[in-house]
Amino acid sequence: MDLGLAVAGLFIGAVVGLTGMGGGALMTPVLVLFFGVPPLAAVSSDLVVSAVMKPVGGLVHLRNGTVNLGLVKLLMLGSVPSAFAGVLVIKALGDDETVQEVVKVALGVALLIATASLVGKAWLGMRDRARRHREGLPPEGSATGRPDVVLRPVPTVLVGVLGGLIVGMTSVGSGSLIIIALLALYPALHASQLVGTDLVQAVPLVASAAVGHMLFGDFQLDVTTSLLVGALPGVYVGARFSSRANGGLVRRALTLVLLASGLKLVGVPNVALGWCLLAVCVAGPLAWAWARRRAGLPATGRRERAARAGRDGRDGGDGAGGPRAAGDAADRSGSTAR
Structure with a gap:
């Protein structure tokens, strides 16, 4: 053991x-x-x-x-x-x-x-x-x-x-x-x-x-x-x-650990490995924030969750859109039927 x-x-x-x-x-x-x-x-x-x-x-x-x-x-x-x-x-x-x-x-x-x-x-x-x-x-x-x-x-x-x-x-x-x-x-x-x-x-x-x-x-x-x-x-x-x-x-x-392990196993020297990880830690969050903005989401997940919580609160507080959203959906379906 x-x-x-x-x-x-x-x-x-x-x-x-x-x-x-x-x-x-x-x-x-x-x-x-x-x-x-x-x-x-x-x-x-x-x-x-x-x-x-x-x-x-x-x-x-x-x-x-x-x-x-x-x-x-x-x-x-x-x-x-x-x-x-x-x-x-x-x-x-x-x-x-x-x-x-x-x-x-x-x-x-x-x-x-x-x-x-x-x-x-x-x-x-x-x-x-x-x-x-x-x-x-x-x-x-x-x-x-x-x-x-x-x-x-x-x-x-x-x-x-x-x-x-x-x-x-x-x-x-x-x-x-x-x-x-x-x-x-x-x-x-x-x-x-x-x-x-x-x-x-x-x-x-x-x-x-x-x-x-x-x-x-x-x-x-x-x-x-x-x-x-x-x-x-x-x-x-x-x-x-x-x-x-x-x-x-x-x-x-976990992603950072896997990247470091993979680079080390393929023979990347320690100095180059350190610079690579530093570049990923600095540039990675900026690139991800840019990708989120391009997709139409807030730059960070925290802002996304805050915005979603705000929408849920305005709609009545439940995850499906709340009573108000349900009433709006019923009105729309009734208009369609008429």
């Missing part, structure tokens, strides 16, 4: 419980960069830990009915066999230092792609809120919801194939990469269904990759056990506090 690994597992589990993301993208680079675990062993241990953690959240979403089972089946057709195949590809390359370096660089590239996908997901969500505001539609998650999506079998299976291959080789992408692909393929998918579907499809995907690494990878029981000791209570505590925590702040911090 390694106390340091258990503490790292506790922290990462809490992040996963708070945000629903960041498990593979955070745990593997932590093992490689801070604990000196070989990349192949880090990938193997991370996948086994994720295979134990993810079913918990998946069951919650299944009970709440926020899973598109048709999408899950299509993704599984591609991801489950390709995740196992990713392990075989790594095994076929060998186990010398060159292969370890290849896996390390591949992990860094996957982390940079995951970082870009998180930013893209936030941008698409912001643009959707702006569209709903302009069109006078109810907020995301209201009772009206959205219509059922029309499944696109071929591109969905291909997303599963590519995502499974990346997960099998690097342990990254079961959430962050596939969820952005689902956003692009199914923009009408309800936010809760998007998260639930992505989490449930990740269970067999990660399980397939974990079995492959236990059979053919560099699985280390002591590392995995230490991580699980911290990760399981961390996930539970994070999930309990997820409704109270500032999710936007946690996601921004």
